[in-house]
Amino acid sequence: MNTPGTPPDRTEAWDAGAGGTGTGARRDRVRGGGAGWGTAAPGDGSAPVVAGAGPVRSSGDRDAVRLPGADGEEPPRYAPEWLRLREGADAAARAQELLGPLRVRPAGRTGGPLVVHDLGCGTGSMGRWLAPRLPGAQHWILHDRDPGLLRFAAMAAPRAAADGSPVTVETRRGDIARLTPEALAGASLVTASALLDVLTRAEVETLADACAGAGCPALLTLSVAGRVALAPADPLDTAVTEAFNAHQRRAGLLGPDAVAVAREAFAGRGATVRAHPSPWRLGPEEAALTEQWLRGWVGAAVEQRPELRGPAERYLTARLAACAAGTLRVTVHHTDLLALPRPTGGPA
DSSP states (O other): OOOTTOOOOOOOOTTTTSOOOSGGGOSOOEETTOOOBTTBOTTSSOOOEETTTEEOOOTTHHHHOOOTTSSSOOOOOEESHHHHHHHHHHHHHSOGGGOHHHHHSOSOTTSSOEEEEEETOTTTHHHHHHGGGSOSOEEEEEEOSOHHHHHHHHHTOOOBOTTSOBEEEEEEOOOGGGOOTGGGTTOSEEEEESOGGGSBHHHHHHHHHHHHHHTOOEEEEEEEEEEEEEESOOTTHHHHHHHHHHHHTGGGBOGGGHHHHHHHHHHTTTOEEEEEEOOEEEOGGGHHHHHHHHHHHHHHHHHHOGGGHHHHHHHHHHHHHHHHHTOOEEEEEEEEEEEEOOOTTSOO
16 A cells, blocks of 8 residues: 555566566557657657547557566657546546446455556546545556556545545556456456557457456446547548548457447356446537547548548648637547446346
């Protein structure tokens, strides 16, 4: 346990010495603070921001990520600007309707605090949103592969629950692809934000197995739903949306199929699964976020369908102008999912 004001700096891999693929880092970060397509040439190492899930990964990026010690190489560092930029929209979008069962469930199984594992915590926005909404003492275990983000998340973590009870934190580094029930031993809740859509089916199955084995619920928020609405509408909206969705599914990632796969995986292990919409609703007050989202959304579509480049350049220019003028409205649809395990000793 850590006393308030003293952030932890302990690291712990879920599979010691295995290196890891970096899935626990969540791919919703802007490398080096890059603004995305339209501001950087392809192949320059920058990564455009994409809807709900962050920057587009370069081909082969996943296999290149290693924890320190695997070959002496430091892992890539991810700037937190994108995470901070989207935090307000995330907080407004998350489905508070799913929190009811979590407020009435018992806390720690041994009478201690509620133990929450936050997977791919990034800058810790999920904890800042959820901890003050749950009563009782809480201990958050923040998982990510980026040590800088872990330190930031620990320092910025809330210190009080909804009823004023203390909130403490610790940090762990590791790979969600190797998550086990043992890693979640004693967990009261598993959370993640904008994570499911950048996982493969096998990784979602691993996550569901770990939660079922540990007997803990999972609150998995802000998974992209594959639907975007822009006002005023444009004839190219549909083509860009379809190309972006195809890009999200590359390399075996689930993209817009993530919620359906997760529902099936958790339900197949006896959990009761609830889903609720959690859309971003972006207007003039969110112009900075909308601009970055647009650049990445269109950029991913062009990467998937290069023949769109000419029309897409004109489309992006017009959309950015409308954003700057305050006349553009965007709804990016997401879905939140709550999986409640089968009660011990009885039917679901």
